[in-house]
Amino acid sequence: MSCLALSLQPANGSDILLQTREWFPPSRALGALSAFRHTRHAFAASAKNPNAVPDDAYAAESIGDDPLAASSGQVIVGVESRYRIVYRLVNGIYVLGITVADHDNSVNVFECIHIVNQAVSVVVTACRGVDVTPEKLSRKYAEIYMALDIVLRGVSNIRLAAMLATLHGESIAKMVHSAVDTENKIRGADTWSAVEIHSLEQQAAIDAFSGTRFELPAETLQAGDEVAAAIAPAPAPAPAPAENQDEAQQKPEEAAAEKDPFAASDAINKPQDLAGGFKKTKDPSATDLTLALAGLEVTTLPPPEATQSTQINVEGFEGNYGGVEFGQEQASIGEAFEGFNDAWGGGLDPSEFVGPSKAPKPQGLGGLELLQTGPDAATKPGAAGSGAGTPLDNLVTSMKGPEMYISEEISAEFRESLLARVGLMGVVYLRTLPPKTAGDKETEFSFRVEGTSAVKRFALQSSRVSSLGNGMFHVRTAASEEPIPIIKYSLLPRLTPLPLRVRLIKRHTGSLLSVMIQYASNPDLLTPLTDVTFILKLPVDPTLLKLSPKAVLNRTEKEVRWLISEIPLKGTPGRLRARMPVDSSEGDEEIEVVGYVKFSLQGAQSFSGVSLRPASEGKTDFYEVSHKLESGVYMCN
Structure with a gap:
């Protein structure tokens, strides 16, 4: 593990914030912070009195020539439970990252340093500059708390940039559960919710096609059976006499050609007959017409009452307006x-009930023929609109x-x-x-x-x-x-x-x-x-x-x-x-x-x-x- 807890500790005063992982007890984190404060005070006293010897428990584990004097560094604190604390000082506020102090290189110290640097970015952004004070941190305490919680669990640079951009705008709470959506939105990738529908459509199409059944017409099945029968090997014939074996050997190619399902049929050469054949019968009482009409239903004529005129009354729609007789009277369509x-x-x-009548063709001067009455008219009859120099060309070129x-x-x-x-x-x-x-x-x-x-x-x-x-x-x-x-x-x-x-x-x-x-x-x-x-x-x-x-x-x-x-x-x-x-x-x-x-x-x-x-x-x-x-x-x- 890289970082167990993050904390904000002022140079003078009590701790401002402590953010730990779920499995790391806060009591141990508070002990590490108290040991870090004790170490700071010990080195501060030794800096004022050079002859004084700092606490041997902390001085022996100090890292660097002048520990805690620079703006950043790391120190190992604790006696029984030993912890490594990576710190950065921002205008009197220490940003601390707590991790275990193992000497077998099982802890990635650089990853802990990276998390502390990200926490410093959150604090500086919340205070709108490096002038970080406890008063400014208290105004944005909720946003800083949630942002450090996200940083402690690991955050990419893309999500950190989006989180810092919304620190003073929309609520930072939206960033807690938006890790995947934020990175996909910035990178231009599609979310699973947008791609899932295509997967469902493809699976539905596969299921639909796999369950589709096609029914072939009976004529197609019958033609397939005939082809299959022609392709199938014929049953072994009975042993032929010796005198017929020579003839069977002479015609192997002809038999193979007859079994070809794609060979031309002999029905092409036959003359076409009418449907049914109309074969002549020996019965003199039956004629071709009676045979042709056999099996056909002959409808009877309608009764005489059906040919009379029909009266259609129009009642119930604002009064009785009379009706129209559809009969055989010789009344005009206008009167009807x-x-x-x-x-x-x-x-x-x-006009809906009268067939279209063709307009008579105009005779004499009509259309373009009227244009030929001038002195430049063509002498040849019917020359209007044809040839070069016609009046139509004169209109176009005008x-x-x-x-x-x-x-x-x-x-x-x-x-x-x-x-x-x-x-x-x-x-x-x-x-x-x-x-x-x-x-x-x-x-x-x-x-x-x-x-x-x-x-x-x-x-x-x-x-x-x-x-x-x-x-x-x-x-x-x-x-x-x-x-x-x-x-x-x-x-x-x-x-x-x-x-x-x-x-x-x-x-x-x-x-x-x-x-x-x-x-x-x-x-x-x-x-x-x-x-x-x-x-x-x-x-x-x-x-x-x-x-x-x-x-x-x-x-x-x-x-x-x-x-x-x-x-x-x-x-x-x-x-x-x-x-x-x-x-x-x-x-x-x-x-x-x-x-x-x-x-x-x-x-x-x-x-x-x-x-x-x-x-x-x-x-x-x-x-x-x-x-x-x-x-x-x-x-x-």
């Missing part, structure tokens, strides 16, 4: 669904120079009337001159990006764009047919504007579910939103549905779509209503209804306020075209 639509305020689109525009996508989630989260991602696109026009010439210019106060971060395509600082960028790229994304950015959520605010309200009363969507446009938009689609996801496939205003019902996806042609910038909020009965068995469960919004907007300015400007005023390096705003996951629930 006229009362149906009026009863619910719209809700069924007759670009004055490189064009740049911003495409932004906004996503938002509303929970009733509150905005839960929002995000906007923008991409700056560059459209160069087509390669036919530009040739091998690269597109190179500089531009400025303004209005970036709300931008969270930029991402550049470094192979084409480089930042010059202070909002200036330089682009250099080869010509391309498609627009090139050169910059991507995202806005801070708290500074992201909303083009549309949506609110979803749900009421479930009894077996009736009512849903209302309210929407209002942002009055700061430059142009109003047009062609906005609202999608309401229904929890079940509705049997009866009332919608206001008219909408399109998709039973496959269980959703309702409203198309709003234009939302005014200022005015009362719009309302979309839907009511439907639900099964009473689902009354206890919470019914979830979600709405989605899809829209797009183009304008001369970007929605986020980010703008593109030339590097120098009055110089046109590029042309700014209309920017675009699209909706991402724009939902309300």
Whole structure:
């Protein structure tokens, strides 16, 4: 053992602290400390009176020329029970380490010295310097006591550094049981609790695979039995006559070839027959048709009542609205669904029940043919859009120079009337001159990006764009047919504007579910939103549905779509209503209804306020075209 006890003893006064191991009696430690104090006093008296002889019991065991005069050293004390005490003096306070005094080198004195040095580090850290006094030690007595208890049992340099760092911060009590976690955290190693789950998953996977059984189809087993029978050696034949032995010896190779399970079958050369064979029978009363229909169940025709019209009444849902007759009457689809639509305020689109009709091909001047009415029209008929020098090529080559525009996508989630989260991602696109026009010439210019106060971060395509600082960028790229994304950015959520605010309200009363969507446009938009689609996801496939205003019902996806042609910038909020009965068995469960919004907007300015400007005023390096705003996951629930 290296160190049995640690103690703090002032030069004048009683001992301040004593920390011993569990098996070392404190009484013996106090005896060793008393002997150390007696030794100090004896040598102090001999230092004042050189002619006086110190106590022979202690002077004989002193180590060094001038024992106890230096700031550190060691001395052997005691008469019957002898102990070696390693000491360090810190501003009048002795830090003592007690160990046994064996002369057979069974004690590692250097390890005891190392523990005493660590104890000195704890004391100096607790007193915030080398000015160690009993008053300062009493203020941090509990922390010093627990820290010396950890040091006495052995501590690494990593854990000692962490312990000294938390001596004046968090409680030192957390360090008592955190030896492994602290060292693993500092070294970057994984703890057993983090690695154990991988071991458990691997063992569970091994157990799952070891207990897995695979069932093969009966056809596979039958084919395997046939192959095994072909590979197995045939039973020994009876002794053949002498005249047949020569023939058996002449065909050994043919027999071996027939037993090969991978040899081609003779069925390949046979003509293919129909399933069942349809063999001719000698019975003149039976025909091929009766034989083919043998074993088949022939369903009987439905009764005449089933072909009559069916009356479906719609009662119990806010009154009796009549019904629809599905019969063989020659009524048009509009007349059949006229009362149906009026009863619910719209809700069924007759186009769902009518097959798609192919639009007639336009005759005469239509599409690009209109462009050929000028004096440079091709003389050959049907030459529009083909060949060199066509009007379509003239439109492509009409670009004055490189064009740049911003495409932004906004996503938002509303929970009733509150905005839960929002995000906007923008991409700056560059459209160069087509390669036919530009040739091998690269597109190179500089531009400025303004209005970036709300931008969270930029991402550049470094192979084409480089930042010059202070909002200036330089682009250099080869010509391309498609627009090139050169910059991507995202806005801070708290500074992201909303083009549309949506609110979803749900009421479930009894077996009736009512849903209302309210929407209002942002009055700061430059142009109003047009062609906005609202999608309401229904929890079940509705049997009866009332919608206001008219909408399109998709039973496959269980959703309702409203198309709003234009939302005014200022005015009362719009309302979309839907009511439907639900099964009473689902009354206890919470019914979830979600709405989605899809829209797009183009304008001369970007929605986020980010703008593109030339590097120098009055110089046109590029042309700014209309920017675009699209909706991402724009939902309300």
